[in-house]
Amino acid sequence: MTLHSLTTQRQTTRPSPDLGSPLALAVIVPTLNEAGNIAAMVAGLDRALDGLAWEAIFVDDDSTDGTAALLRQIGAYDRRIRVIQRLGRRGLASAVTEGVLATAAPVIAVIDGDMQHDEALLPKMYEAVTGDDGGGGCDLAIGSRYVDGGAASGFTGVRELISRTATRVTNATLRTTIADPMSGFFAARHDAFMASAPHLSNIGFKILMDVVASSPAPLAIREIPYTFRPRHAGTSKLDPRVAHEFFVLLLEKMLGRYVPVRFLMFAGAGLFGLAINLMVIGSLFRHAGISFAVALPAGVIAAMAFNYFLANTLTYRDLRLRGAAFLRGFVGYAAVCAPGAIGNIFVSTLLFRDGSTWWVAALAGAVIAVTWTYAATLLLTAKRRRPV
Ligand SMILES: Nc1nc2c(ncn2[C@@H]2O[C@H](COP(=O)(O)OP(=O)(O)O)[C@@H](O)[C@H]2O)c(=O)[nH]1
Ligand SMILES: [Mg+2]
Numbered sequence: 001m002t003l004h005s006l007t008t009q010r011q012t013t014r015p016s017p018d019l020g021s022p023l024a025l026a027v028i029v030p031t032l033n034e035a036g037n038i039a040a041m042v043a044g045l046d047r048a049l050d051g052l053a054w055e056a057i058f059v060d061d062d063s064t065d066g067t068a069a070l071l072r073q074i075g076a077y078d079r080r081i082r083v084i085q086r087l088g089r090r091g092l093a094s095a096v097t098e099g100v101l102a103t104a105a106p107v108i109a110v111i112d113g114d115m116q117h118d119e120a121l122l123p124k125m126y127e128a129v130t131g132d133d134g135g136g137g138c139d140l141a142i143g144s145r146y147v148d149g150g151a152a153s154g155f156t157g158v159r160e161l162i163s164r165t166a167t168r169v170t171n172a173t174l175r176t177t178i179a180d181p182m183s184g185f186f187a188a189r190h191d192a193f194m195a196s197a198p199h200l201s202n203i204g205f206k207i208l209m210d211v212v213a214s215s216p217a218p219l220a221i222r223e224i225p226y227t228f229r230p231r232h233a234g235t236s237k238l239d240p241r242v243a244h245e246f247f248v249l250l251l252e253k254m255l256g257r258y259v260p261v262r263f264l265m266f267a268g269a270g271l272f273g274l275a276i277n278l279m280v281i282g283s284l285f286r287h288a289g290i291s292f293a294v295a296l297p298a299g300v301i302a303a304m305a306f307n308y309f310l311a312n313t314l315t316y317r318d319l320r321l322r323g324a325a326f327l328r329g330f331v332g333y334a335a336v337c338a339p340g341a342i343g344n345i346f347v348s349t350l351l352f353r354d355g356s357t358w359w360v361a362a363l364a365g366a367v368i369a370v371t372w373t374y375a376a377t378l379l380l381t382a383k384r385r386r387p388v
Contacts, residue, residue: 020053021053022053023053023054023055023103023104023105023106024052024053024054024105024106024107024126025049025052025053025054025055025105025107025108025109025122025126025187026054026055026056026057026099026100026103026104026105026107026108026109026190027045027049027054027055027056027057027108027109027110027111027122028056028057028059028096028099028100028103028108028109028110028111029041029056029057029058029059029099029110029111029112029113030058030059030060030061030092030095030096030099030110030112030113031058031059031060031061031063031067031071031113032060032061032063032067032092032237033063033064033065033067033234033235033237034063034065034067034113034114034233034234035063035065035066035067035070035234036065036232036233036234037113037114037115037231037232037233037234038058038067038070038071038074038113040115040232040233041056041113041115041119042056042074042078042081044115044119044120045119045122047119047120048119048120048122048123049119049122049123052123052126054080054105055079055080055081055082055103055105056080056081056082057082057083057084057099057102057103058071058081058082058083058084058099058113059083059084059086059095059096059098059099060083060084060085060086060095061086061089061090061091061095062085062086062087062088062089068083068085071083082102084098084099084102086098090316091202091203091204091205091245092184092204092205092207092237093200093201093202093203093204093205093206093207093210094202096110096207097197097200097202097207100190100193100194100197101197103190105190106189106190106191107126107129107130107187107188107189107190108187108188108190108193109122109125109126109186109187109188110184110185110186110187110207110208111184111185112184112185114231114232114233114234115229115231115232116228116229116230116231116232117143117184117185117226117228117229118143118226118227118229121143121185121224121226122187124141124224125141125143125186125187125224126141126187128141128187128222128224129141129187129188129189135222137220138219138220138221138222139188139189139192139215139219139220139221140186140187140188140189140192140211140212140219140220140221140222141186141187141188141221141222141223141224142178142180142183142185142186142208142221142222142223142224143180143183143185143186143224143226144178144179144180144183144223144224144225144226145180145183145225145226145227145228146164146167146179146180147179147180147223147224147225148225149225150179150180150225150226150227150228151225151227151228152227152228153227153228153229153230163182166182166246167179167180167181167182169250170182170206170209170250173250173253173254174209174212174213174253176212178212178221178223179223180223181208181209181212182206182208182209183208184205184206184207184208185226186208188211192215192219193211195215195216195217196210196211196212196214196215196216197214199214199215199216200214201214201249201252201253201256203245203248203249203252204242204245204246204248204249205238205242205245205246206246206249209249209253210249210253213253214253237316237317239316239317240313240314241313241314241315241316241317244314248261248262248265251264251265266374266377269307269310269311270370270373270374272306272307272310273303273304273306273307273370274303274363274366274370276299276302276303276306277299277300277302277303277362277366278299278359278362278363278366279299280295280298280299280302280303281295281296281298281299281358281359281362282358282359284298284299285358286358292349292352292358292361293349296345296348296349296352296362296365297345299362300341300344300345300365300369301341303366303369304333304334304337304341305330307373308329308330308333308334311333312326312329336373336376336380337369337372337373337376339372340368340369340370340371340372340373340376341369343365343368343369343372344365344366344368344369345365346365347361347364347365347368348361348362348364348365348366349361351364351365
């Protein structure tokens with residue numbers, strides 16, 4: 001067969017009528033250890049989307065509770081259910097993006113896999129996007145807890161306060177007036193999402209605000225009220241790391257064009273460590289009358305312990321070190337930092353002996369330690385970076 005006849009054949013190939021109506025909607029469900037919710041999710045989607053040509057793409061970050069295996073079992077019989085299993089990857093936002101990239105549907109919807117979002121709203125969101133509801137259509141239909149008729153019953157006390165504060169901060173940063181920009185429940189035109197896709201930061205949990213902030217053209221947005229429900233089964237993955245990533249995402253959207261935000265975060269943590277270092281040395285040496293030779297290493301160890309503690313707190317909860325592993329981790333961390341710390345103590349001691357003020361000596365030494373740690377971090381993470 002010649003190349004020409006092959007292409008002609010391809011062009012004239014028509015989908016068989018047996019394949020049914022063209023795909024209308026892809027529901028993207030990010031999952032991490034949601035095995036207890038899968039059956040309820042699939043049943044809920046089946047009920048809610050009756051009459052629509054839909055598929056659901058579950059993007060699973062290698063859950064340890066068998067989520068992906070369960071989805072494959074269901075998918076073997078129900079072709080609407082698909083699974084993308086990612087190895088060595090993490091993050092709700094990037095999972096959603098990969099799900100969107102994997103579908104041919106003209107409209108996508110994103111919904112959590114724990115039944116907190118009301119799947120019965122999906123047809124309404126779909127019609128808001130396509131205009132089938134007579135509303136003229138839009139780029140993005142957001143399931144909103146904070147417009148009239150919406151509610152966040154699963155949210156109480158501190159969680160609600162945090163959510164409302166984050167909403168204000170987000171709107172102020174992005175110069176938007178979305179009632180619920182932190183919502184993880186929305187539908188969008190596939191091409192509107194794809195226009196944002198190359199510019200997405202894909203950091204952390206907040207894919208909706210990332211999409212809105214990354215869109216090259218202003219999006220036509222509608223908000224549709226729904227009631228946020230309590231979790232069906234399993235546990236929330238919200239932790240300090242997620243809050244930190246939200247903060248990094250906001251910074252990235254505000255300043256990313258001008259400065260590398262990851263470097264800013266490293267510098268911020270470094271400055272904190274430096275402040276601890278100087279505070280410990282100052283209080284021991286100046287106020288407690290302890291010799292500089294003892295105060296200096298105490299300050300260096302305190303700064304190292306603080307940076308280690310901070311890094312561990314900002315690690316995903318299930319990967320965080322605890323108990324004996326935490327201590328072993330610290331020994332390893334201290335070993336990596338040791339050359340910088342020794343250089344620091346050596347230089348500070350020399351300067352102090354030569355008559356420098358205590359804080360000038362300590363600061364000069366700290367510059368050496370910070371430079372070393374930065375270089376070591378770059379080296380270690382460069383080694384670990386591998387294509388997945
Ligand atoms: N693929 C993937 N999904 C995630 C990740 N973190 C959370 N999820 C899923 O995102 C949805 C929302 O997460 P959840 O922990 O319920 O957040 P919360 O509702 O704010 O407490 C759930 O379906 C989670 O399983 C992740 O790192 N990767
Ligand atoms: Mg949830």
